[in-house]
Amino acid sequence: MVNMRFDEIKSKSTELSKRLNSYQFKLSQKIFGKRINLNLDRNEAAKLVGLSEEQYTKFEQGIDLDSSKKEYEEVLHKLTHLNQLSESQNSYYSVHIKNEKPKRIPEKFVSVTTYTLKN
Numbered sequence: 001m002v003n004m005r006f007d008e009i010k011s012k013s014t015e016l017s018k019r020l021n022s023y024q025f026k027l028s029q030k031i032f033g034k035r036i037n038l039n040l041d042r043n044e045a046a047k048l049v050g051l052s053e054e055q056y057t058k059f060e061q062g063i064d065l066d067s068s069k070k071e072y073e074e075v076l077h078k079l080t081h082l083n084q085l086s087e088s089q090n091s092y093y094s095v096h097i098k099n100e101k102p103k104r105i106p107e108k109f110v111s112v113t114t115y116t117l118k119n
Helices: 002-020 023-038 042-049 053-061 069-083 087-098
Strands: 106-109 115-117
Touching (some): 023 042, 023 053, 023 069, 053 069
Antiparallel strands (some): 106 115
8 A cells, every 4th residue: 555655656746747847837937937027917918929818828837738839939939029118118008908007017037936026
């Protein structure tokens, strides 16, 4: 019984290791980080990259296993391009998507669970 449990844990550990080392997971972390740096919610980011919120969420969470590395990179590229927009272009998109006061902008994305905000 103990050996069976150990084998199950070892199997799950191997699956998790493969998952964490997959291109989907690595690129999803970059996609998430870009969205946080742009101070967008998922719906806003999805609209700006031309995806439904459901499709975008799958890319951001790295659970779209049917999509190619190129497709993940295209989503990341579109978000990176948004990051390079001029101040006026950024304001235009913000007003037309949000119609609300701007939120505090993250100064620097640190990790999936931690980021710092401007004072």
